[in-house]
Amino acid sequence: MKLQYQALFLLLFCFAGHSSAQTLSDYLSAPGLQVNCQRAHYLSGHSFSTGYSFLKKETRCEGMEVLVFIHNNYGDLVYLQVEQQRLYLIQSDCSRILVFDYGLQPGDQIDEGVYAQAEVLAKYPVTLLNGEERIRFDLNWRGHRVSRVEGIGDLNGSLFPYDPGHYLEELICAKTEDGLLWLKEGESVLCETLSCVGPVLDFEVNANGRYLNIENNSLYASDFEWQFGDGQGGAERAPRYLYEEPGCYTLSVKATNHCYEGERIWKTKVPVCIGDSWETDFSTDFLRINGYHRFDDELEFIYDNSPWAPKLYRTTDGGVTWSLVLIEEPVEGYRGKIKDLEMMDDTHGVLTCVSEAPPFGEHPISGVLVTHDGGLTWEEVEGLPVWGYVIEIGSEGEVWVTTSDGFYRSLDYGFNWERLSSASGFSFLGVQYVHDSLLVRSNYHQADEDGNEFRYLSKSYNKGLTWEDTVAVSNVSGWYFFDALSALALHPEGMASTDDGGASWTVIPLDFTVEEFTFFNRETGWLKDQSGIVYYTSDGLQTVQVTLCNKESIYSLEAISDSEAILTSRIQGHFHKKSFELNLEPPDCNTDNDRDGYPAGIDCDDSNPQVNPDAQEIPNNAMDEDCDGSDTKLTACADPAVAITVYPNPVENQLRVDLRHQPASIALYDMLGRELQAGNYDGKGIVELDCTRLQSGVYLLMVSGEDRGDCVAKVVKR
DSSP states (O other), X not given: OHHHXXXXXXXHHHHHHTSOOOOHHHHHTOTTOEEEEEEEXXXXXXXXXXXXXXXXXXXXXXXXEEEEEEETTTOOEEEEEEETTEEEEEOTTSOEEEEEETTOOXXXXXXXXXXXXXXXXXXXXXEOTTSOEEEEEEEEETTEEEEEETTTEETTTBSSOOOTTTEEEEEEEEEETTEEEEEOTTOHHHXXXXXXXXXXXXXXXXXXXXEEEEEEOOBSOOEEEEEOXXXXXXXXXXXXXXXXXXXXXXXXXXXXXXXXXXOEEEEEEEEESOOOOEEEEEEEOSSOOOEEEEEETTEEEEEEOOTTOOEEEEESSTTSSOEEOEEOOOSSSOOOEEEEEEESSSSOEEEEEEOOOOOTTSOOOOSEEEESSTTSEEEEOTTSOSBEEEEEEOSSSOEEEEETTEEEEESSTTSSOEEEOOSSOOOEEEEEEEETTEEEEEEOOEEOTTOOEEEEEEEESSTTXXXXXXXXXXXXXXXXXXXXSOEEEXXXXXXXXXXXXXXXXXXXXXXXXXXXEEEXXXXXXXXXXXXXXXXXXXXTTSSOEEEEOSSOEEEEEEEOSSSOEEEEEEETTEEEEEEEOSOOOOOOOSOOTTOSSOOTTTOSOTTOTTOSTTSOOOTTSSOOTTOSSSOOEEEOBSSGGGOEEEESSSBSSEEEEEOTTOOEEEEEEOTTOOXXXXXXXXXXXXXXXXXXXXXXXXXXXXXXXXXXXXXEEEEEEO
8 A cells, every 4th residue: 555655646746847837926825935134224223024924825805816924023914916927015905016027127117116216137047045946136226236036035125125225124034944045145043033933823712602612723833821811721722611600701812932032912702601792784804994984874984094095985885885985185295094074964074184284384284074965075174273083963064073273163064164262261072962052062181189080061052152061070071961961971980970961970880991882862872891892781771781792893883773783893804884683682501402411501512412521522423522623533544453543634733643552653745745744653642743834735644554554544734
């Protein structure tokens, strides 16, 4: 049997030898590829690593295949796309920047991308340290002679260089898992230092009842320190844990490796026997989202505050399609980031920007813009300040805006504006339209000698023209009035309520710190704590229930009715809009449906009495009887009496081989017959093979020994 497999490997090697030449994509996705540079600032002399390592291939931006690289030191991800001989850097909004075109010829001028305005001086082959031949380009770029090598990068600037006028940057080395490709003379020690990659943390967490299962797909990480959120911890690579009580727990881990000086920290929320009452309406990953505004289900906006160039998008079909909105460019300078947006109806709206001050002598930039066509176009309001903040709208075309130099209002849908004076002389923090002509505002806060914080609450009964009933309020902020007398507010101990217009407040203690709240009426509302957990109450905060326990960065939370709310959030780079569903019955983790002595909270299949944590595992039946997260696999051998056990299969990280107490040699091959790992083992204990750096695909595991014959297993790497 061994001769048959050796013949197969030889055939595969011969086939590989007649394959076509490698492409640019092949070079850049070579297993273990690292391009290690060091960058130093000309003035400060400060130097730092700009080394990148190839991580994986993936699909982003609606079907675009990209190569994912990770910064060795900081962990930042970079996405590159190869299109024939052109290499692109993919931005967060899926736009592309040309890094280099390897089809250029000497004398060509580069008109776009990283090397814009450069000239190709020469193009010629070079031989790498592993004997491969690549193409080198010499360029004249902004008065500097720089060079770029195919499949490696810029000899003066890593994968993508910075302006050579500001930084001194050198390629120290480039290598794959097979060895060095390029090495600067005398820098072998620095090459090894720069080659250290910090832990790349990647976990899949599943709470099955009260059981926590963690699948660890991390790379470049060897040591783990877990905290399960209930005071307990562990050091396993992929622990399983049983929680004693239902709840929303914060799971965290610190990871290190043998060369990385620091540590990487990863956190998430784990809902244990808690239902999720939010349903996703739409999600998108095509741009970086900084804010969201909903007028109704047929008119919504999201905006991306990219530096100096904010982008506003509009949808009228519930997020199925989005169109880029035209925002009028300022006469001079740059448009700052979008601060707030409100629509008064489906035609008229106001948008505020926090704008950068223009250079001396140039035209000032208004921080307030209006639309009169449903948000298709936006134009500046002349004469208003460069910094616009919070917007509040009325019911009949009124709109109020706080700005950097005062408080403005319009009573005709934003066509005409007037500046309102402050009777108390305090700076505005925000204003709320309650009803008819009543406004409530929050003013500048300060601390007394004892450290107590005060905000000033004022009311206007003529749409903001004059203000009265100013009272100082201690340790209360962010209030929301339901009428002239009744309101809720944030308090350090939870929440606070008033029934006398804010003259006095009653503390409502909660066992979490409220960061944001939204109420439809005095009884019904939603609250978010500082860790992102969302709660719901229908009895005026007498009781609260957890409705969302996930790893989400929540942007907004808005009550729509006494049973409806909307939140927007980001999860792993995707923007989500979710609607609340009034279904707060949590999973029943105490019922033992299959009567095997293990309730649903600790039984991974409570409908089958043959499955529970103490059940006997039956190999090769695609069933996880003992609830350890995978089915044990027995592997075919020449002699069935000495069959080995290989698990898990498919494998993410560690492949375990049980030799059944008989010595053997183990080798792992790819489908071209190349030996990837090999070793001799005494048969005692479980052999672990590290598969974390293998590319996804199929591999062959061969186990052989004098007393056991040959065993061959097909192993699938996810």
